[in-house]
Amino acid sequence: MEPLAETLLKKFPEGVLSVHADTARSELAINIAAPRLVDIARFLRDDSTTHFDHLTDICSADYPDAPQRFEVIYQLLSLPRGKRIRLKARLHDDNPAIDSVTGIWHAAGFLEREVYDMMGIRFIGHPDLRRILLPDDYAEGHPLRKDFPTEGRGWRSQFDFIPRLDEPPTEHIDFSTEEKGRFLAEPDPSSGKRREELLLNMGPQHPSTHGVVRVVLELDGERIVKATPDLGYLHRGVEKLAEGLAYMQIIPHTDRLDYVCAMANNYAYVRAVEKLLCMTVPERAEYIRTIVAEMQRILGHLFWLGAQALDIGAMTVFFWTFRERETLLDMFEKLCGARLTLNYYRIGGVDSDFTPELVDRLKAFLETFPQMLNEYDSLLASNRIWIGRTKHIAVISGEDAVNFGLTGPSLRGSGVAYDVRKMEPYGVYDRVEWDVPVGKNGDTYDRYWIRVEEMRQSARIITQCLDQMPQGPIIADVPQYIPPPKPQVMRDMESLIHHFIIFTQGFKPPKAETYCATEAPKGELGFFIISDGSPRPYRLKIRSPSFVHMGAFDHMARGYLISDIITIFGTYDIVMGECDR
Numbered sequence: 001m002e003p004l005a006e007t008l009l010k011k012f013p014e015g016v017l018s019v020h021a022d023t024a025r026s027e028l029a030i031n032i033a034a035p036r037l038v039d040i041a042r043f044l045r046d047d048s049t050t051h052f053d054h055l056t057d058i059c060s061a062d063y064p065d066a067p068q069r070f071e072v073i074y075q076l077l078s079l080p081r082g083k084r085i086r087l088k089a090r091l092h093d094d095n096p097a098i099d100s101v102t103g104i105w106h107a108a109g110f111l112e113r114e115v116y117d118m119m120g121i122r123f124i125g126h127p128d129l130r131r132i133l134l135p136d137d138y139a140e141g142h143p144l145r146k147d148f149p150t151e152g153r154g155w156r157s158q159f160d161f162i163p164r165l166d167e168p169p170t171e172h173i174d175f176s177t178e179e180k181g182r183f184l185a186e187p188d189p190s191s192g193k194r195r196e197e198l199l200l201n202m203g204p205q206h207p208s209t210h211g212v213v214r215v216v217l218e219l220d221g222e223r224i225v226k227a228t229p230d231l232g233y234l235h236r237g238v239e240k241l242a243e244g245l246a247y248m249q250i251i252p253h254t255d256r257l258d259y260v261c262a263m264a265n266n267y268a269y270v271r272a273v274e275k276l277l278c279m280t281v282p283e284r285a286e287y288i289r290t291i292v293a294e295m296q297r298i299l300g301h302l303f304w305l306g307a308q309a310l311d312i313g314a315m316t317v318f319f320w321t322f323r324e325r326e327t328l329l330d331m332f333e334k335l336c337g338a339r340l341t342l343n344y345y346r347i348g349g350v351d352s353d354f355t356p357e358l359v360d361r362l363k364a365f366l367e368t369f370p371q372m373l374n375e376y377d378s379l380l381a382s383n384r385i386w387i388g389r390t391k392h393i394a395v396i397s398g399e400d401a402v403n404f405g406l407t408g409p410s411l412r413g414s415g416v417a418y419d420v421r422k423m424e425p426y427g428v429y430d431r432v433e434w435d436v437p438v439g440k441n442g443d444t445y446d447r448y449w450i451r452v453e454e455m456r457q458s459a460r461i462i463t464q465c466l467d468q469m470p471q472g473p474i475i476a477d478v479p480q481y482i483p484p485p486k487p488q489v490m491r492d493m494e495s496l497i498h499h500f501i502i503f504t505q506g507f508k509p510p511k512a513e514t515y516c517a518t519e520a521p522k523g524e525l526g527f528f529i530i531s532d533g534s535p536r537p538y539r540l541k542i543r544s545p546s547f548v549h550m551g552a553f554d555h556m557a558r559g560y561l562i563s564d565i566i567t568i569f570g571t572y573d574i575v576m577g578e579c580d581r
Contacts (some may be wrong), residue, residue, distance in 0.1 A: 024278050025514050034089040038099045052076040053402050055105035059541035060119040062146045069093040075515055082423045100126040107405030110551035118144040133232035143240050150244050204233055211576025227557040229550050234580040242540040246506030247273050255341035258578040261300035261521050266345035267293050268518035272527035273347050275516045276509050284472040285349035290427035291465045294458040299328050300521035301451045308570040312389045324372055348482045349475030366459050390445040394556040394568045404552035407545055408523025409450045414442035420519035432464040444571040481507045506535030522573050546579035
């Protein structure tokens with residue numbers, strides 16, 4: 001990355017203010033002058049020596065005591081070169097504004113709106129700059145600013161919404177014509193006929209929206225002209241809550257993001273903290289974590305396949321996939337005592353070891369699972385209704401998929417072979433043999449095929465890990481960060497004091513910042529942590545694949561039928577708990 005820093009310094013001597021290379025975490029951060037952002041960003045994307053074609057995330061941080069209070073942070077990825085870079089620009093408090101990069105990366109559309117909503121930073125030139133997770137009329141401020149209280153502002157009693165018997169009835173609100181649905185008598189230039197355009201609300205209660213979400217559809221007949229997602233119905237302020245919690249206390253909050261694959265969120269978070277601490281995880285723990293991550297991938301894809309088939313009309317597949325899912329959930333219950341909000345990963349390792357009984361049950365499952373996948377395929381792969389509802393539906397090219405920031409099966413379905421487990425191997429993914437399935441057409445059918453193939457690859461990975469798994473400890477021996485084993489706490493006073501301090505005061509990581517990406521079932525789940533040396537993160541940003549993928553919803557929906565909207569929702573595998581956070 002040093003040549004890249006030198007190139008930027010020579011190309012933009014007045015634009016690049018400083019370069020920070022974190023060799024311990026293999027990260028490069030470049031502080032730039034805000035007025036030169038667009039020029040530097042365009043160079044990084046277009047120049048053949050850099051080619052940062054993927055805007056992974058945009059976030060912000062608030063430093064109230066600094067001369068330039070706000071910092072906007074851009075996480076960029078070069079897919080051809082497998083390199084990451086972080087751009088940072090500082091803004092003044094009086095008028096926090098910076099140029100939009102939506103003209104360079106389409107992914108910035110939703111990401112910039114989130115920064116505007118949460119931090120109040122304006123992006124000049126953004127085509128639709130308005131709140132995205134909070135209501136448009138939210139007047140209490142911007143929650144991620146440090147002067148905004150965690151409990152919120154303007155709160156009244158939780159029962160104030162219940163009308164009293166002695167109060168007059170609420171005044172009837174006459175919604176605008178645009179909210180009810182409008183008919184526009186505009187001539188259609190292609191046919192010369194007058195075109196009827198209808199505005200239709202889908203949601204927020206629709207059962208096929210994979211959570212609570214609303215989409216405003218502009219229709220020409222039954223064809224979609226524009227699809228505008230309205231998010232935030234499940235927004236719980238997880239990032240704001242994290243600023244008041246010790247690092248270990250945040251782990252259970254990650255379960256509630258993608259609650260279909262709860263442990264995948266745990267894994268992503270603890271890996272980010274371990275990267276911040278520069279911690280090495282024991283070998284046996286890495287094998288166990290990889291096995292559990294792939295079990296979660298199978299669990300998530302089974303849920304997706306059953307729900308997607310049910311949405312389209314195939315009921316039998318739903319029952320079959322949930323049959324296998326129940327078998328896996330029984331194992332998770334044995335492993336950690338829960339079936340939904342699973343919590344097993346720990347900073348430095350895992351909570352408990354695999355038992356011989358669990359290993360035997362998992363091996364028995366893997367013996368029959370490939371045949372089960374063949375059964376699903378026998379019902380769907382050549383079914384004319386399934387093909388008609390998925391082939392050539394929601395097509396997105398590889399170039400557009402990268403530009404919108406897609407990851408996971410949604411990106412690989414368009415022919416882009418990007419998988420974090422291959423590009424930046426973690427766990428023991430570099431010690432086992434497996435393949436990355438890649439599609440050709442970028443349609444819903446290809447994304448279905450990829451998820452089925454990924455389940456086959458997950459089974460391969462788990463089988464090899466079970467055969468190779470060595471003996472040894474399951475959690476790192478780093479006393480300043482890791483509490484002592486429970487049996488030792490019960491009989492040793494020094495360990496009891498150590499345990500008490502860790503759980504009451506937390507541990508203090510070094511003052512640093514890091515971004516860590518993990519290949520979750522839905523795509524790249526990333527955690528960006530800024531540490532000020534205290535027991536709580538100064539800033540925690542969650543890069544949610546579901547949120548980023550919703551930014552491409554309008555692009556992928558235009559021109560299709562109303563009935564295809566359900567299929568398009570499903571093809572992303574969206575969970576709104578993760579999307580809204």
